[in-house]
Amino acid sequence: MTSPLRRIRVALSLGAAIVLTCAGALSVGAQTTGVIRGKVIDGATTRPVDGAQVYVAGTELGTLTNSDGQYQFAVRAGTVEVRTRRVGYASTTKQVTVTAGQVTDADITLNKAAIALDAVVVTGTGAETEKRKLGNTVATIDAAALRNAPVQDVSEMLAAREAGVSVLPSGGLTGEGARIRIRGYASLSQPNEPIVYVDGVRVDRSGGFGDYIGTGGGGSPSRLDDINPEAIERIEVLKGAAAATLYGTEASAGVIQVFTKTGSRGSPRWDFMSEQGIVADPKNRYEDNWGFARYANLGDCVARLPDTTSTQSDCRGQPPFADALSQFYGTTVTTYTPFSRPFFKSLLETGYNSNYSGSVSGGTPSVTYYVNGRYARENGPWGGRNLGPAQDLDHSAQGSASLVLLPTSNVKIRVNAEYVDRFHQTPSNNNNIFGATAAALFGKPELAECYAGSVRTGTGQCAVPDSLGKPIPGTIGPGNPFGQAAFATVRENMQEQIKQNVKHFTGSLNLAYQPVSEIALEGTLGVDMVNQISTDFAPFGRDVDKFISSDPDGFKTIDDRTRREVTAEGKVTWTKKLGESFQSTLVGGGQGFVAKLEDAAEVGEHFPGPGLEIVSAGSTPTTYERILETVNAGAFAQEQLGYRDFAFLTVGGRYDRNSAFGKTSEGVFYPKASISVQPSSLPGWAGAAWRSTLSTVRLRGAVGQSGLQPGAFDKFTTFGPLASEPGPGLVPDNLGNANLKPEKATEWEGGAEIGVLHDRAAVDVTYWTRVTRDALWLRQYAPSGGFRRVQLSNIGRIDAHGWELGLNVLPINRSDVSVKVFANTARLHEIVTSLGGAPPLKVGGSYPRYRNFVKEGYAPNSLFGAKLVQPCSDRPAGATYACLQPGENAYDLNGDGKFDTDADMLACLTPLGATNPCKLTSLSSLLPVRVDEDGDGDFLDHYLGKSTPDWAGSFGLTATIVKNFEVSSLFEYKVGNYTITNLTYAFRNANPVIGRNSQRAAEVEATMLNPASTPQQRLAAAKEWLSLKALSPYDGLNQNENGKFLRWRELSLAYNLPTTASQRLGLRYITLKASVRNLALWTGYKGIDPELNVYGRGTADAGLDLSGIDPNFGEAIDAFGLALPRRFTFSVRFGF
Structure with missing residues (x-):
């Protein structure tokens, strides 16, 4: 079987043979041709124009100007029509008479134009064709x-x-x-x-x-x-x-x-x-990881055990207590007071x-x-x-x-x-x-420790992220300094x-x-x-x-x-x-x-x-x-x-x-x-x-x-x-x-x-x-x-x-x-x-x-998912699906088949746990009521938008100042019915194991679980939960946002050293440039990045x-x- 490398060698050998055969005709061609040479300059700045196409009309003869604007090529002797074109310039034509064996000089001036229909394209045209002759773009x-x-x-x-x-x-x-x-x-x-x-x-x-x-x-x-x-x-x-x-x-x-x-x-x-160059991630796009301590110390946990048969061992499997977290982080942590740590930001450099x-x-x-x-x-x-x-x-x-x-x-x-x-x-x-980035975003600061899980034994040194915390004195072994609750640690x-x-x-x-x-x-x-x-x-x-x-x-x-x-x-x-x-x-x-x-x-x-x-x-x-x-x-x-x-x-x-x-x-x-x-x-x-x-x-x-x-x-x-x-x-x-x-x-x-x-x-x-x-x-x-x-x-x-x-x-x-x-x-x-x-x-x-x-x-690419029951004022005329009357909320916490009023909810929002009258044991027990608008029994088929924008484009400028300074800038935008699935925050807001570590979610959960919270505080938290609840069986709910944005994509400043100064250094030119990409972002999107x-x-x-x-x-x-x-x-x- 012939190997690919052997086939390449054969092809290259064939190409070389063709080149050598054609080279024999070089001396013959020189006897009937002359040379056209010259320089192409910008009519306004007089600077050389590189990349301009200079050619003889109706032939394949021609070349491109080099970085000095110079060109040179051979043509048959006689009078020829030399055309010059360049993207961004108006094309020009010049008659040149060429003598056999001689060099003819022909300098060319191009003027900038906002339209260039004479530009030549090849793709899709079969042959080189000017744009103005094509009916397509x-x-x-x-x-x-x-x-x-x-x-x-x-x-x-x-x-x-x-x-x-x-x-x-x-x-x-x-x-x-x-x-x-x-x-x-x-x-x-x-x-x-x-x-x-x-x-x-x-x-x-x-x-x-x-x-x-x-x-x-x-x-x-x-x-x-x-x-x-x-x-x-x-x-x-x-x-x-x-x-x-x-x-x-x-x-x-x-x-x-x-x-x-x-x-x-x-x-x-x-x-x-x-x-x-340097590459810097915009840290302001990442919210810190939030959490709160449930117990002040071991004694607090024991005192709140549900029955007398429980022992201290039942508290050993609980998350670290406030006293241990205070020691770990080197700051005061109190129960049910949310605090944050920049887990993800600590991994950026x-x-x-x-x-x-x-x-x-x-x-x-x-x-x-x-x-x-x-x-x-x-x-x-x-x-x-x-x-x-x-x-x-x-x-x-x-x-x-x-x-x-x-x-x-x-x-x-x-x-x-x-x-x-x-x-x-x-x-x-x-x-x-098992992704490192996901694990850092999943981290819950109240779970962070420098022990080997609940065993609290082991060998080695706990790897603590920089500036986030410190090992508890006297502890050794593997640990969980980012507060993972499942799957794997960041390390x-x-x-x-x-x-x-x-x-x-x-x-x-x-x-x-x-x-x-x-x-x-x-x-x-x-x-x-x-x-x-x-x-x-x-x-x-x-x-x-x-x-x-x-x-x-x-x-x-x-x-x-x-x-x-x-x-x-x-x-x-x-x-x-x-x-x-x-x-x-x-x-x-x-x-x-x-x-x-x-x-x-x-x-x-x-x-x-x-x-x-x-x-x-x-x-x-x-x-x-x-x-x-x-x-x-x-x-x-x-x-x-x-x-x-x-x-x-x-x-x-x-x-x-x-x-x-x-x-x-x-x-x-x-x-x-x-x-x-x-x-x-x-x-x-x-x-x-x-x-x-x-x-x-x-x-x-x-x-x-x-x-x-x-x-x-x-x-x-x-x-x-x-x-x-x-x-x-x-x-x-x-x-x-x-x-x-x-x-x-x-x-x-x-x-x-x-x-x-x-x-x-x-x-x-x-x-x-x-x-x-x-x-x-x-x-x-x-x-x-x-x-x-x-x-x-x-x-x-x-x-x-x-x-x-x-x-x-x-x-x-x-x-x-x-x-x-x-x-x-x-x-x-x-x-x-x-x-x-x-x-x-x-x-x-x-x-x-x-x-x-x-x-x-x-x-x-349209989006479909769950919706909560909405006010009747938003329901279209003639529709019969369930809706909320004034004073009603999208909850049925007491299970009576009716939408709850504030009074109904207050009756249920006593301290959460085994003694709660509505059997609310945790934040996960608060289940909002979904709507089925078409009555087909599928609660996940509501249209939620589409993930491609109606409009997309860009704008910017380029400028040359005093001939030597060049500035360019580019902005890009997307807008119009553009919906982004913010799954990052759907998890961070709603998932009880690897989420609820955004600030809003941590504050809601702390309020709901805190025995000292009043029913009115829990009522406000329950209403806030309506805008945070997500994931199964509410897939699609609270995870879609308007993704419109404007990004400053490019900015550059270049300085071209004057030709005389470059020549004194033995160079044709010197250009110094400073530039930045993705300089700024303007968006109402609350996720990490709309792109x-x-x-x-x-x-x-x-x-x-x-x-x-x-x-x-x-x-x-x-x-x-x-x-x-x-x-x-x-x-x-x-x-x-």
């Missing part, structure tokens, strides 16, 4: 414009840049990847992550730790962030099916394509960057990050190169080093290289390679009973280490050949390979506090995930003038992918002794393995017809076949059509009176289809192994479906771009609507057929529509001061029109706390792995995670 994110922004990875480069593109961070652990949604949800069961390309090659867009290792949800890395941000030139984003048709199956969730940098002709230019990058670029007229290396390391804000080895750490070494050969004026060869070696470590976290959870090592390679070879001026041929061959090894290890003797009962002898899991995807594409473009008025551009070609995923895991549990850290040392080893392979191939064609360079009609389509389609399903065809009209390009517009006010107008519209295919094995009926005492056997597993076909999304969009005041201000508005038919959904059949598992079927439908608005304004554009203000917003409305008769499904399966549902007639989510960046291998309902719709669930940290960075860039 293609977003472009210019990496050069972000050179001073506080971004560390691709996810942050995408965040808050473009309307309709949502980058969803899941938490504040270092190296944690973000989920990406474009125009909401395109599928009910398949991955809603966009597909990702790098230089035309499909790459791994998954995340997490593989199939068999979980962290609790947070800290999961993203393979998208393996891409070197320093090597990126630009990112193009297709937002939906109308734009992504030519990408066929898998593209309905959107397409992201990353283009890496290339070199330009000239002597070697070296660029370096060094960045240092100031993290540190560093980032180093270096690159070299240059070349000759026929060969250019660009090489970049980057090393990044961040030790995050999670601390607790004195408690255990778990930490949040991420470091990566990245390398990128690009080689472009122009052996003749009509041949271009580009070779690209990207490689990353990445290490990532994170603590167990989020909604995980025991800190023994678990979750790590990952990744080696990720992406390589591509692109050949472009233009035999005649009208025809261009292009081919791309590439491979993306990921070797990912993740481990989850807990040592023998992890029960350092003699508290945990789960795996005290330790365990280790190794997950070995390998993914390889090969991309091949070939296409031909024919451009032809049809008379004086029309121009035709016809593109046709084919594209194919072969993707293979292998994931194997070994688990070893119960080590026989200390010091053993390999899987085979476990006494109960277990192995798992999964292999998936899919093949997708398609042919596409597109015709664009232009009329007098102001109106453009585009029609096209793609025909796809995929190995995941069912036997009875043939291939699928995805059509597209669009129109773009730019009246401002008409000859008469330039001389019109309104030209100075209404400078640019373009109208556009598009319709197209794309799809998502089912999982690789969903069409097969399979059987799984069964281990039994008589021997091995088989049991029904997957219920296959031979009729499976891809989902098909049809999207319409229309919009306009308008520039005013000589394009000093511009607005871009888009309306879109999408229908996903044949949506894949899980249908349950009668178990009597032998299969209890659901069957994937094409039975669903989702309808969605929205608005997107962008605004750019250049209020000041002078040589000394330049200011650009920008804003964007997106409106989203979605509804699940049909599930084909199948019942709704809930995120989290049988776990009752998550209340996110996919249900007909509602937005995907937290229990489900982190997980697997999203379309066609290789069925993502399912949880990672798709487990949104906006705040459950025991870390808030997004602030990152302060200071950097220096210089070049020579």
